[in-house]
Each structure stands twice: as structure tokens, then as C-alpha cells.
Amino acid sequence: MAQRRSNTPYIYDNTARDLQVRRQMEEPRRQLSHETRKNREKARHMSIGYVTFLMVALVACAFFLVNYIQMQSQLTTKITEVSRMESELNALKLSNDEEYSRITSSVKLEEIKKIAIGELGMTYATEGQVIPYAGISNDYMRQADGSQN
Numbered sequence: 001m002a003q004r005r006s007n008t009p010y011i012y013d014n015t016a017r018d019l020q021v022r023r024q025m026e027e028p029r030r031q032l033s034h035e036t037r038k039n040r041e042k043a044r045h046m047s048i049g050y051v052t053f054l055m056v057a058l059v060a061c062a063f064f065l066v067n068y069i070q071m072q073s074q075l076t077t078k079i080t081e082v083s084r085m086e087s088e089l090n091a092l093k094l095s096n097d098e099e100y101s102r103i104t105s106s107v108k109l110e111e112i113k114k115i116a117i118g119e120l121g122m123t124y125a126t127e128g129q130v131i132p133y134a135g136i137s138n139d140y141m142r143q144a145d146g147s148q149n
Contacts (some may be wrong), residue, residue, distance in 0.1 A: 032040075116122040
């Protein structure tokens with residue numbers, strides 16, 4: 001078995017004691033040099049310029065933080081408004097499509113043709129009356145009659 005090299009007595013107990021603390025307390029404190037004490041004392045005190053700089057930095061950070069939170073709030077509000085408007089647009093499109101379907105299903109083309117030919121005296125266009133037009137866009141076209149001013 002290895003022989004113990006410590007000069008401390010063996011302790012019959014279930015707690016471990018830190019013997020280093022006693023040694024540190026027994027050792028005399030080193031004397032600090034005058035320059036070291038002077039530097040430590042200087043480091044403990046903050047100058048007015050440094051404190052002013054820290055205050056300005058703190059105020060700037062607070063300002064940017066408040067602005068950031070306000071912008072986030074505005075963004076959330078606008079996203080909510082856009083979502084509400086999109087759902088309103090979808091509802092209006094659906095309503096418009098339903099109304100269009102109702103109108104187109106209620107129109108009877110044969111009855112319109114009978115009234116146009118019988119009561120109004122309309123006829124089908126002959127071959128000379130139809131003028132082909134090659135348009136660039138898909139928009140509608142109005143025919144300007146020379147008799148209207």
C-alpha cells in the first residue's frame with residue numbers, strides 16, 4: 001500500500017474538509033506594490049466621460065428597441081388587415097360568380113332570337129355586311145358610324 005506523504009492527520013469522519021483554506025489563512029498576505037494598488041484603485045473608479053458614453057449608448061439602444069417593437073406591431077397590424085381584405089375579396093368574387101351564373105342561366109337565347117326577328121324585324125348579316133378585323137389587343141371594339149356626330 002502506498003504511504004501517505006501528507007503531514008495532516010487521518011480524519012475518521014464522513015465529511016471531507018478542505019485543508020487548503022487553513023493553509024491560505026495561515027500564509028501571510030503578499031504586499032502589493034504601490035503601482036499595482038494605484039492601478040487597481042484607478043480601475044475601480046469610472047470617469048465622467050466613460051459614464052456619459054455608457055448612458056448615450058444605453059439611450060440609443062432603448063430608442064432602437066422601442067422603434068423596432070413599434071415597427072413589428074405595425075407590421076402585424078398590416079398583415080392582419082391584408083388578410084381581412086383578401087378574405088373579403090374572395091367572398092366578393094364568389095358572390096360575383098354566383099350572380100353571373102344565376103343571370104346566364106336565366107337568359108333564354110331562343111326567346112331573345114324570336115323577339116329580335118319577329119317583333120323587331122332583325123335579320124342575320126349577309127356576307128357583304130361582315131368586315132373582318134385583325135386587332136392587336138383582346139379588348140372590345142366600337143364601330144363608329146359616319147352618320148353620328
